[in-house]
Amino acid sequence: MMSLSLGVDIGGTDTKIGVIDDQGAILAQTRFATRPDRGAESLADEIVVNAHNLSEIDGIAAIGIGAPGPLSSKDGVIFKSPNLAGWVNVPIRDMVARRLDRPAILENDANAAAYGEYVAGQRAGGDVDGVQRGDMVLLTLGTGIGSGAIVGGEILRGCHENASEWGHMIVVPGGRTCGCGQRGCLEAYASAAAIASRFEKMSAKDVFAAARSGDGVAGEVVEEACRCLAIACVNIQHALNPDRILFGGGMSAAGDFLLACVRRHFDALRWNVHDDFPALELARLGNDAGMIGVGLLALQSGDDLVWGS
């Protein structure tokens, strides 16, 4: 029998739930408004209702829950997230596991998306199956910049479970203040919100459209964002030496226009010592990456799965 999991991706706006198979295919899915202000107990209840609507729970081997961090996968606790206002030290993993009587894991949403792209993204892109996949970094360009890294087939977590926060790499020392308290973070220059903030009443999408039509001011903002992304890519190259760096999130809808601009800056910035460059590519799973990734992770977590207590 095929192994199935429930992938739950809790976002600031929507919560997505899908039944995921061991190839990363979505067999059924739904979504509802997160409304974090109502509290975690109520959200967990609505996850349960939706899960029962989607599938016979007895056929679900494991539950994967993705959420914005900082959080602890080990403890299954969301510490406190700017996107889930009012949540402090919420043991969401056990809350859901107990309600559904299935074992669960909790994972940072950007790590989950990276894992989804790593396992299922190549297949979605039509690449030959079974090819050895190399280490990979995903940068999700949305309101903020999330990121995850896969090293040796596993999520890079770090000692404090907070590795791969590439959005808060300093790329412009002394530069613009970031919401995190640092100055000159990648996120303060190359997230959709950062780009939109440079104009009145324009979204990042509008800014890219204007840049593409030759608007000089929009063009400069896009150039600056892409140059910062390219600096980040050089630094990721020297840090992890991955095979690929992928761009996902809403802003990656700018597609080849974005990619060509980042690549041009990367080529201008990179070293000439050794030909160890990562490929720069677009992500392939869109908004489902996190839900798929955390579902796949749950199926592969074995002893790390926890029954709610």
Add this chain to the structure above:
Amino acid sequence: MMSLSLGVDIGGTDTKIGVIDDQGAILAQTRFATRPDRGAESLADEIVVNAHNLSEIDGIAAIGIGAPGPLSSKDGVIFKSPNLAGWVNVPIRDMVARRLDRPAILENDANAAAYGEYVAGQRAGGDVDGVQRGDMVLLTLGTGIGSGAIVGGEILRGCHENASEWGHMIVVPGGRTCGCGQRGCLEAYASAAAIASRFEKMSAKDVFAAARSGDGVAGEVVEEACRCLAIACVNIQHALNPDRILFGGGMSAAGDFLLACVRRHFDALRWNVHDDFPALELARLGNDAGMIGVGLLALQSGDDLVWGS
């Protein structure tokens, strides 16, 4: 019987050889001038003579060779190194293994030093033995800046075997040109050579001494170097989330003066989202770190050891 290895650290100036036990202790050691211009065959011959002088080769379980990169540990080949002029695609691992009829590994010298500090450095510092060691990054501040990272107890290598080149992280976009062809690398601001290059006839040691005695110009150069190191530490924090970042190499002789300055800048630059900061510390094994580390690695390499063919 105790397992012994031969640790060979090939530097641009000297080659060091030591008999290393499985705790990282040096039982015997020697060194000689590398003189890379004479070619690798002659150097391999001199390694053999010195090895026989140091120990009964029959008692040596494995040989570890550290060298400046870029190189391939997998293939045992040094591609081409600015510090070993004229060497191109030298299969040094097999050359030494064959001559001594012992299995060997080749490792990047900075990775080897990081491994040495990770395994034997805490012991050297008098820390309680047996404590779980967390992920660690070593920055060796010498003529250049070498670095190595230990993640989950293993060297972080990357897809192209060239991860942890933190010296070439861009910390000053558009800044000073580095020998690697990039601009604004950490190495161009915070290596001993970069610091000395700002003055006529002063070594980095002189510059630190002058800064310590209150010289304003020297003080500014030291501040700038420490600020760049602190930016690097913030970026390493967000990349790997390690437990510790260590400073080694010749310049770390500046000791607490250097450390206090880097820490001060780090505290000013870091975020306020989550308390996931690495400890910033001095390395402990000095110039022997690479030789000890590569000896220890050889003893733990098992199936990765290669007999010369």
